[in-house]
Amino acid sequence: MTAVGTPPASAPRAAAAATRRSRRTTAPGGRGREALTGYLFIAPAVILFAVLGLYTVGYGFLLGFARWNGFAPHWDWVGLDNYADLLWRDPVYAPRVREAAVNTLYVMIAVPVLTVAVSFPLAVALDRVKRAQAVLRSVYFLPYVTSGIAVFYAWQYILQPDGAVNYLLGVLGLGSLQEPQGFLGNPATALPTMIVVTVWTEVPVAMLMYLTGLQTIDRGLLEAAELDGAGWWRVQAAVVWPLLRPITAIVVLLTLRSALHGFQTFLIMTNGGPGTHTNVLGLETYRLAFLSKFAPTLGLASALGWLLFAVAILLALINLRALRSRV
Template sequence: MGSAEVSTETGARRHSRALARPRHRPRLRRYGLRQSLTAYGFLAPALTLFAIFGVYTVAYGFMLSFNRWNGLSPEWEWVGLQNFKDLFSADPVLAPQVRGAVGKTAIVMVALPVLVIAISLPIAVMLNSLTRLRATLRTLYFLPYVTAGVGVYYAWRFMYEPAGAINTLLDGIGLGGLVQPDGFLGSTSTALPATLAVLVWMTVPLGILLFLTGLQTIDDSLFEAARVEGASQWTIVRRLIWPLLAPITALLVVICLREALQNFQLFLLMTNGGPVDATNVLGLEVYRLAFGRGNNNLGLASALGWALFAVALALSLLNLRIMRDRTRS
């Protein structure tokens, strides 16, 4: 068989393949469309719920922040940016309350991440150095985070009472000068630190778990090399562990900022903002504007909620940017 015959036969085969391809394309398209419709059919219930309880709720709350509404009247009253002005400056009664809540929230925002990191990192380093009982201790440390919140709040409330466990313990060990006759939640000087201690106690287990997870991804040879060079444990933590755990630290700071800005159940159930608004944080102020101020105004509550969201988003982005730059350097 000559080369001309071979090339002719090869060209004929290619031509037949080219003619056959278009016949299969409609079938493949129909099969792909059927697969896509099946996938979207399975996703439809979740997407519908997300659209109703997510997108619609967010859009509804955003529009509500520019209106006045008590939750019962059939119509909204459009006020534009007046809600935001009243919250921070225009209203002579409401603005001081909000500014006071800003101050309390700022204290929690600074103290919570500092205390959580300062407590959880050493415990995580200690747990990582153990070879026995690590899983058991990790479970015990994590229990406060998964325990039902309402029960924990009331348990701490009982311990903070005038005849509670903490006053009894202080009096029993000879520290009667620290006993609070009105209870730790009944004094304006101790109410906020007492509630902050509970929030720290509940957040530290998450910090321990995150730091321990990060430590277990670090090669042990780095620690051994540092010890061979004569580095102390403090130097290893400061020079080696801390920089390597910067991304986890950034995540933990974001979580603590979210808790400080949005958590209101703790303050609602333990103090309801008292005494004399000593524990009235912004998250609780949103709830009180909507349901607990007498003249319920869901528009003001929504406006303050969106202001909190903007602050939380800005702080989170700033924190992530700082940690990213520090990691690169």
């Protein structure tokens, strides 16, 4: 009979077996087998990334220094000539790239500013709504999850000369604001209209990010500011807005990326027209790669793509530096 509090005789044997198993698993050979098993599991993903990622990136980078039409068995190595042709030397490509760069700069300035100006007040208003908040949030987020091509064609339809926008302006007695050529057919209104459509697609994500940030703010800070005599506007400007500065930096970075690289909206709705008034760098890269009448231009398209990548990296570093300096 075993005394109370005395471990059974089998306990030392079980502890010794557990120790031996632990030693086997922690031995150098055991660790090596575990590491090999882990490497075998991740090997397919690594190989796929190397083939579709690193190889593609490296191939595109080298293509920027060559002249190739996509069909010839060999490249013609031209060094930095593609970059020189795009930036200043070629009388055909350089003017188009400069005009596209100016249009892209307008988009890069207007889209982040307007997105923040619309999404932040919208998030503040939605945060104050207690009833049907989930429904309203879904409604505001709908433009982001709707099929892009269908939405862009719908915008193109309502912006036509006989579209809904001109009709609504006529009904409201604002016929002087109507556009007989359509808002996308008038060179003076085409680019601003495309900026508005781009902002419309960017606002849902930015609004949701701001709303998430608002719901994480300590309500005690807001109550303390109100007790100190700060009104609602003062609280938003002096307390809420500074606390959401990191989210603003992320929103600006995302919208800058979309404005710099995005071209699907411009391709579907205007194809750079009228003339070249809505031609942006992303669309120009696509044209050089697939739609150029002057062959071969795949090297030029790759060079322009890497220039856009360099600008995107530079903007990201500036944004990160500005964010760190304010934290």
